[in-house]
Amino acid sequence: MNPFSLAGKTALITGASRGIGLAIARGMREAGAEVILAARSKDKLEAIAAEIGGRALELDVASSESLRRAVAEIGDVDILANVAGMNIRGKAEDYTHEQYDKIMQTNLHGLFELTQLVGKKMITRGKGGKIINIGSFTTFTGIPWVSVYAMTKGAVGQLTKVLAAEWACHDIQVNCIAPGFILTDLNRAMWQSEEMDKWRKGVQAIDRLGCPEDIAPLAVFLAAPGSNYITGQVIAVDGGATTTAKWPVPSPTT
Numbered sequence: 001m002n003p004f005s006l007a008g009k010t011a012l013i014t015g016a017s018r019g020i021g022l023a024i025a026r027g028m029r030e031a032g033a034e035v036i037l038a039a040r041s042k043d044k045l046e047a048i049a050a051e052i053g054g055r056a057l058e059l060d061v062a063s064s065e066s067l068r069r070a071v072a073e074i075g076d077v078d079i080l081a082n083v084a085g086m087n088i089r090g091k092a093e094d095y096t097h098e099q100y101d102k103i104m105q106t107n108l109h110g111l112f113e114l115t116q117l118v119g120k121k122m123i124t125r126g127k128g129g130k131i132i133n134i135g136s137f138t139t140f141t142g143i144p145w146v147s148v149y150a151m152t153k154g155a156v157g158q159l160t161k162v163l164a165a166e167w168a169c170h171d172i173q174v175n176c177i178a179p180g181f182i183l184t185d186l187n188r189a190m191w192q193s194e195e196m197d198k199w200r201k202g203v204q205a206i207d208r209l210g211c212p213e214d215i216a217p218l219a220v221f222l223a224a225p226g227s228n229y230i231t232g233q234v235i236a237v238d239g240g241a242t243t244t245a246k247w248p249v250p251s252p253t254t
């Protein structure tokens with residue numbers, strides 16, 4: 001058994017139309033999985049499917065109806081990667097109900113419902129499974145203007161641990177990757193700022209900005225048999241952002 005191979009497995013990846021989800025889909029495909037590429041942009045997904053192989057699945061994680069329809073359309077899935085997500089930055093006191101609901105529905109409620117639907121099928125089939133959730137730097141750390149997003153990502157981290165406990169008896173491993181600062185459409189504009197770039201370099205041991213391909217290999221591993229004894233983990237892939245800080249004390253002379 002190759003501990004890194006996904007041959008013979010089917011992976012459903014949400015948020016596969018760009019960014020981190022697309023990199024994970026490519027990685028899983030390269031590792032041998034059949035991939036089901038899910039997001040709202042059907043055209044983009046079809047173009048990606050034509051390039052890498054796989055199936056495009058139109059799905060809006062914020063809509064129960066869409067989730068149910070999509071899951072009914074697909075067959076059995078061995079791997080679910082919950083990557084789809086969005087953010088609206090704002091002051092906590094200023095969020096509207098509409099903004100709050102949109103972030104919650106996409107990043108948390110939709111993720112939960114899809115995981116229920118797919119998890120139930122995995123349990124009924126009785127062949128185990130792998131669930132990989134995408135958390136965030138904000139799963140661990142409070143930064144301003146992301147209160148609602150951080151609530152969803154904190155909850156995704158905790159959900160990971162509870163599902164790992166509940167579904168271990170079904171041989172389903174559930175883990176969460178918490179990316180740090182990864183350049184994608186989600187934040188491209190923000191990282192144009194020199195001030196932001198300087199701040200980021202000060203809080204990471206590895207001071208470059210991350211890219212989606214920094215996240216994909218761990219997702220592949222967490223989907224593969226080599227990770228069968230790993231569950232309930234929230235693993236940061238962040239160049240050290242949650243564990244290190246630059247310290248302006250000069251290095252000691254020897």
Ligand code: NAP
Nearest residue numbers: 015017018019020039040041060061084085136182184186
């Ligand atoms: P991105 O480039 O903006 O991609 C977001 C993906 O989510 C797209 O494929 C988008 O596809 C999909 N999506 C958004 N809303 C959706 C919905 N309602 N239904 C279905 N799909 C939806 O962002 P990204 O940076 O790759 O983010 C991916 C995940 O990583 C998110 O959960 C994000 O919170 C997390 N994350 C990112 C960073 C970072 O620094 N980039 C850091 C920590 C965590 P469509 O628009 O085609 O539907």
